[in-house]
Amino acid sequence: MTTSNPASGTRHAARAARRAAGPAPAVGPDSTSGESPTRSVPVIAEGLETPAGGRRRRGPSERNRPLWMLIPGGVLMVIVIIVPLLLGIYMSFLDLDQYTLRQWIEAPFIGVANYIEAVSQTNLFHGVWLSVSYSFIATVIAMPIGIAAAVATQNAFKGRALVRSVFLIPYVLPSFVVATVWRTMFQPGSIIDKAFHVFGADPGLFLNGPNTYWTLVFVQIWASWPFIYLLALAGLQAVDHEVHEAAALDGALWWKKLRYVVFPYLRGPISLAFIIGMLNHINNFTLPFVLFGIPAPHDVELLPVLTYVTSFQSFRFGLSAAMAVVSLILIAIPLFIYLRVVKLDDAEQGGRK
Amino acid sequence: MRFGTKASLAAIATAAALALSACGSGSSSSSSSGAVNGAGKTLDVLVGVNTAYPQQQKQWMSDTAAKFQQQTGATLKFETFTSANEELTRIQTSVVSGQGPDVYALGTTFTPTAYSTGAFKVLSDSDWSKIGGKDRFNQAALGISGPDQSHLIGVPFASRPFVMAYNKTLLQAAGIDKPATSWDDLATQAKKLTDPAKGQYGMAIAYKDNFDPWKYIWGMSVQAGNPLVDGKTAKLDDPTVKTAYSTYFGWLTKDKVVNPASVGWTNSQALADFASGKDAYFLMTSSGSIPTLDKSALKDQWDYALMPTVAPGQTSDKAGSNSAASILSGDNLVVANYSKNQDLAFAYINLVTSKDEQLNYQKIFGDLPANADALASLDSAPHMAALTQAAKESKATPFTGAWSDIQLDLLNVVVQSIPDLSSGNVSDSSLNSRISDAQNKAQQSLNRAK
Structure with missing residues (x-):
């Protein structure tokens, strides 16, 4: 949040509201002017966990904790997540294909050959680039749509329940159905094609060639904006009634109220929605598979499709495991940076947003 | 593997299932x-x-x-x-x-x-x-x-088995008494049967189908004497394969005997179009289309015939002991x-x-x-x-574990050519490069075959 002048009024409002709401603000009015007011709210536990000195002092709640009670959960974690992950990594070093699958433990160990092939002879980077870029575009466009829908249905009006239910339809429909319906509509000579021709435009093919990328982005947005909408709605519910009241008392109009009072509350849920949305899109296999079929047109040879073809059409399980590991690394790095930057993994997010 | 793919997840889950089930039981x-x-x-x-x-x-x-x-x-x-x-x-x-x-x-x-x-x-x-x-x-x-x-x-x-269905009424009207037995004749007949003004086309072809296209290419190549796989050698770079692709694409781009919308058709869509009486031939169909056709307006006006067994540009079937009427x-x-x-x-x-x-x-x-x-x-x-x-x-298609890969490579040439096909011209150079790409991949798969 910037420190521009119009903000100060609403900041007062927010602060007043917070005072009314409960926990006392520990940060003085003049410090942290660059931070949004809501973010400066310290949760009491935070002070104990991250003292300025750097050396951790164990608070009373951290002493003598029965950590052994975590063992069942820990074991499950290891079995469900770590073991398959390690198996996957191990597989990526094997020459595992249809000929060796039956006794896969005995499949020849070929070191990094799969990785070399994945990097040099497959369309892996092309696939990663397509997956990440399409996911990013779809998520960024879906975001304002979802937020706008959430804000529009925030206040009660007649028929709101109906509108909210209608908004959820694309999210509730199985991916398979969504893709089938859109594939039918995008056929050459089908309804969308004809609509373009009414306006004298010849868009070309939607399900083959360069347009496929944008077809995919479009359908993905259609299918996934309700997810952003849901999380934004949840975020809006968390805005205390008093905050609205206080802002209104200070004379903030709708845009300023939205921009400086409501949006800061949404920051957490939206950052979360962004990352979950991105990952969902990157992992989405059904949509491109049903829309475009196998083999996919070059412009939508996404990562999941590529791995699917390698695994289940060519039966190169070792190679596809190597591809999965490489793409895991490629995607995990920006993800890690993102998580650091938006501090989604901070303890303070756990409490009050 | 959270950020990997479902496919790899499935593979890994499979492996994990094995690890956990302690290797099953002796049979x-x-x-x-x-x-x-x-x-x-x-x-x-x-x-x-x-x-x-x-x-x-x-x-x-x-x-x-x-x-x-x-x-x-x-x-x-x-x-x-x-x-x-x-x-x-x-x-x-x-x-x-x-x-x-x-x-x-x-x-x-x-x-x-x-x-x-x-x-x-x-x-x-x-x-x-x-x-x-x-x-x-x-x-x-x-x-x-x-x-x-x-x-x-x-x-x-x-x-x-795959055959072609034909519309008796349309063939009769065009003075054709017998369905063609060579691909060249089929194209000639189809030209006679095409009348875009009436929305009538010589053939219904499913260019966008996930299986059909490679069957044409395989069939025409085999009929020209090239089984596509010879021991451990892929022969997709053989001229017969290119002829097959050119013929297959040419029906739309040169001969103009198929509906331009067919670049988006799957087999069932092509069938539906044929069943509505707009096409004289519907290729690459099987007995599964009988119920549809018998319920359609074409009832009693259609029959099946063997698909041509003489490759494009050839005068006789060179498939060897068993003619390749169908895969x-x-x-x-x-x-x-x-x-x-x-x-x-x-x-x-x-x-x-x-x-x-x-x-x-x-x-x-x-x-x-x-x-x-x-x-x-x-x-x-x-x-x-x-x-x-x-x-x-x-x-039979070549009996090799690499076949599913080769099939996919053959199909991929068509998939990547569809935008060109739709614009009316699949250029020689791009077709060549796609075929040589397919050849390389097919050869790689064969090299791995044990």
């Missing part, structure tokens, strides 16, 4: 002789869901289970898969874990891949005698049961090596490949019998002449 086959006594046992059979006849299939399953129980005393349990993908996953899981269905119904093109896993039983002479001997079956249908006559894993169960297509039954009920499995196969059962199956689902007697008895049934002939003149 031992029962050693009974004569009539199989399966009282108290259960035979597990995996078959594909028949989406066109779901009710009939349930009925067929319970009827068959009743007969099986009567014969052997054993319970017959059917499991189903809904897609090729699910079938693959089931097979892979079972192959890795060593447990699962006893008998699988496999598509013919998948049989070489299944063979290469080594998870299915190679039938010995005594196994064959349990199911009535090899002579019981249409010999052409055995073409893809194994790499050679002494290593067969697949028992032919149903045939779906060998249908279902094979295979018995899992790990099965503890192998005798029961053969008893089941014996039951369902008997003449009566095969004819009954044909009546319900339309798939042609693999049983030779049953097939012969159908010759005179309506629309059956061309189908039974095609079943006998089917040729």
Whole structure:
């Protein structure tokens, strides 16, 4: 949040509201002017966990904790997540294909050959680039749509329940159905094609060639904006009634109220929605598979499709495991940076947003 | 692997399942002789869901289970898969874990891949005698049961040979008395039959189908004497392959005998267009289209014919011993090596490949019998002449584990060419580069084949 002048009024409002709401603000009015007011709210536990000195002092709640009670959960974690992950990594070093699958433990160990092939002879980077870029575009466009829908249905009006239910339809429909319906509509000579021709435009093919990328982005947005909408709605519910009241008392109009009072509350849920949305899109296999079929047109040879073809059409399980590991690394790095930057993994997010 | 893909997840989950199930259990086959006594046992059979006849299939399953129980005393349990993908996953899981269905119904093109896993039983002479001997079956249908006559894993169960349907009225109106038997003649006839002003086209072709395109390319190449795979060498860079592609694309770009919208058609859409009477020929169809056509406006005005067997630019069929009127297509039954009920499995196969059962199956689902007697008895049934002939003149795709890859490479050339096709010109240079790309990939797959 910037420190521009119009903000100060609403900041007062927010602060007043917070005072009314409960926990006392520990940060003085003049410090942290660059931070949004809501973010400066310290949760009491935070002070104990991250003292300025750097050396951790164990608070009373951290002493003598029965950590052994975590063992069942820990074991499950290891079995469900770590073991398959390690198996996957191990597989990526094997020459595992249809000929060796039956006794896969005995499949020849070929070191990094799969990785070399994945990097040099497959369309892996092309696939990663397509997956990440399409996911990013779809998520960024879906975001304002979802937020706008959430804000529009925030206040009660007649028929709101109906509108909210209608908004959820694309999210509730199985991916398979969504893709089938859109594939039918995008056929050459089908309804969308004809609509373009009414306006004298010849868009070309939607399900083959360069347009496929944008077809995919479009359908993905259609299918996934309700997810952003849901999380934004949840975020809006968390805005205390008093905050609205206080802002209104200070004379903030709708845009300023939205921009400086409501949006800061949404920051957490939206950052979360962004990352979950991105990952969902990157992992989405059904949509491109049903829309475009196998083999996919070059412009939508996404990562999941590529791995699917390698695994289940060519039966190169070792190679596809190597591809999965490489793409895991490629995607995990920006993800890690993102998580650091938006501090989604901070303890303070756990409490009050 | 959270950020990987579902596919790899599935593969890994499979592997994990194995690790956790402590390598399954050792298999031992029962050693009974004569009539199989399966009282108290259960035979597990995996078959594909028949989406066109779901009710009939349930009925067929319970009827068959009743007969099986009567014969052997054993319970017959059917499991189903809904897609090729699910079938693959089931097979892979079972192959890795060593447990699962006893008998699988496999598509013919998948049989070489299944063979290469080594998870299915190679039938010995005594196994064959349990199911009535090899002579019981249409010999052409055995073409893809194994790499050679002494290593067969697949028992032919149903045939779906490919033929072409034609519109008698349109052909008559154009003064054509017999469907073409060479691809060149077919194009010539199609030109006569095309009248874009009336929305009438010579052929209905499904360019966007996920299977059709490679069958044309394979067929035309084989008919020109190039089986695409020669031992360990891929021959996609042979001129015959390029001719096949050029002919296939040329119907739309040069001859202009197909509806331009067909670049977006799957096989069923092409069928629907043909059924509405707008096309003279509909290629690459099977007996499964009979119900649709008989219910359509074309009722009584259509019939099947063999697809041309003379390659483009050729004067005679060069496919060799068995002319390639169709790819060998249908279902094979295979018995899992790990099965503890192998005798029961053969008893089941014996039951369902008997003449009566095969004819009954044909009546319900339309798939042609693999049983030779049953097939012969159908010759005179309506629309059956061309189908039974095609079943006998089917040729198997190369029996190599690399075939599923090669098939995909062939198809990929068409998929990537569709934008060009739609704009009316597939340039020589881009076609060349796509074919050489396919050749390289096919060769790589063959190099890996063991």
